[in-house]
Amino acid sequence: MSVEQQVRSLLSNGDQKGAVLLAEEAAIKNDTWACFCLAEWKIAGQGMPRDIDAAFELYRRAASLGHLPSNLRLARLYATGTGTKNSFERAHEIVSSFAPQDKFSAAEIALLSGELEADLSPxxxxxxxxxxxxxxxxxxxxxxxxxxxxxxxxxxxxxxxxxxxxxxxxxxxxxxxxxxxxxxxxxxxxxxxxxxxxxxxxxxxxxxxxxxxxxxxxxxxxxxxxxxxxxxxxxxxxxxxxxxxxxxxxxxxxxxxxxxxxxxxxxxxxxxxxxxxxxxxxxxxxxxxxxxxxxxxxxxxxxxxxxxxxxxxxx
Ligand SMILES: O=C(O)CCC(=O)C(=O)O
Ligand SMILES: [Fe+2]
The missing domain is CATH 2.60.120.620 (q2cbj1_9rhob like domain)
Structure with missing residues (x-):
């Protein structure tokens, strides 16, 4: 059974503590799904206190191992300055690199490249x-x-x-x-x-x-x-x-x-x-x-x- 299946089965049996422990153990061993899952709980403050910095670090680790959902989350955190200094450029870099394999990222990039910054007269x-x-x-x-x-x-x-x-x-x-x-x-x-x-x-x-x-x-x-x-x-x-x-x-x-x-x-x-x-x-x-x-x-x-x-x- 994968870590994901084990965590899901513990949760469906109401064993939250066991699920968190298992995810933590797997995250230490760089299981990308476990890192992502823990990060999701930490960023939402679900079943544990919200910890933005810890979540950022977990997304970053899984992202560096090529995990798509973690990369997409990381891009949003960079864009909005959540757990890190805000940077449109870093967010843009990540989303661009996943655009070939992710439809939503491709749509984001397409909308950006289609428009010049408007010359406005207030x-x-x-x-x-x-x-x-x-x-x-x-x-x-x-x-x-x-x-x-x-x-x-x-x-x-x-x-x-x-x-x-x-x-x-x-x-x-x-x-x-x-x-x-x-x-x-x-x-x-x-x-x-x-x-x-x-x-x-x-x-x-x-x-x-x-x-x-x-x-x-x-x-x-x-x-x-x-x-x-x-x-x-x-x-x-x-x-x-x-x-x-x-x-x-x-x-x-x-x-x-x-x-x-x-x-x-x-x-x-x-x-x-x-x-x-x-x-x-x-x-x-x-x-x-x-x-x-x-x-x-x-x-x-x-x-x-x-x-x-x-x-x-x-x-
Ligand atoms: O709907 C409007 O025109 C006003 C909206 C508004 O007051 C607001 O979003 O704070
Ligand atoms: Fe208003």
């Missing part, structure tokens, strides 16, 4: 706080499609957790469905988009929260709100919203305090500040997504913090 919608700027054609139509098609199978209703019962209750202000491209989902095209957002928002890639995709069906909306969070040390200083389609009715983005009602085209990005230069929340940054009347509205939002932010490392 349109200033409001030149004082919250400094609203529109970037037409920020994403290519292929990039919009890429995000949408990956997110389509993963969107979940927006919920908040009841702090007392832990029960999931509908979100009071957001009726849309959403998903995030977390560190393990952030493929190269998404990583490059996040880096483009950093460049044009004059922030650092590492300050961004995972790209969050929202889908609104007719009647769904995002009621007036602030993206700045109450009482945090690492504030959401800016918001970048990319519009992934435009074939819907209603759903305009509004700034009620400014009497602004904005309608974007596919691929456009809207960028604005949530706080002033004194770090205090800008009351004029209050915004909303009006109810969609017909069709589906798809957007991707990146909330940008004032310092490096990683969803798995809490401050």
């Amino acid at each position: 349109d200033v919608i409001r030149a004082t706080g919250p400094n609203i700027t529109k970037f037409s054609g920020f994403l290519s139509i292929a990039e919009c499609e890429w995000i949408r098609s990956l997110a389509a199978g993963l969107v979940q209703p927006s919920f908040v957790e009841d702090p007392q019962t832990g029960e999931r209750i509908p979100h009071p202000i957001r009726t849309s469905h959403g998903m995030s491209f977390g560190p393990l989902q952030e493929n190269l095209p998404v990583n490059r988009i996040n880096r483009r957002i950093a460049k044009w928002s004059e922030t650092d890639y590492s300050w961004g929260e995972p790209l969050h995709v929202l889908r609104y069906l007719p009647g769904q909306q995002y009621r007036p709100h602030f993206d700045a969070l109450p009482a945090v040390t690492n504030q959401r200083i800016k918001t970048a919203i990319v519009f992934l389609n435009d074939d819907f009715k209603g759903g305009e983005t509004t700034f009620p305090e400014l009497d602004l009602k904005l309608r974007m085209k596919s691929g456009d990005m809207l960028l604005f500040d949530n706080v002033g230069s004194d770090g205090r929340r800008l009351d004029l940054s209050k915004h909303a997504g009006l109810p969609v009347i017909a069709g589906e509205k798809w957007i991707a939002t990146r909330w940008i913090r004032e310092e490096p932010y990683h969803p798995w490392i809490r401050d």
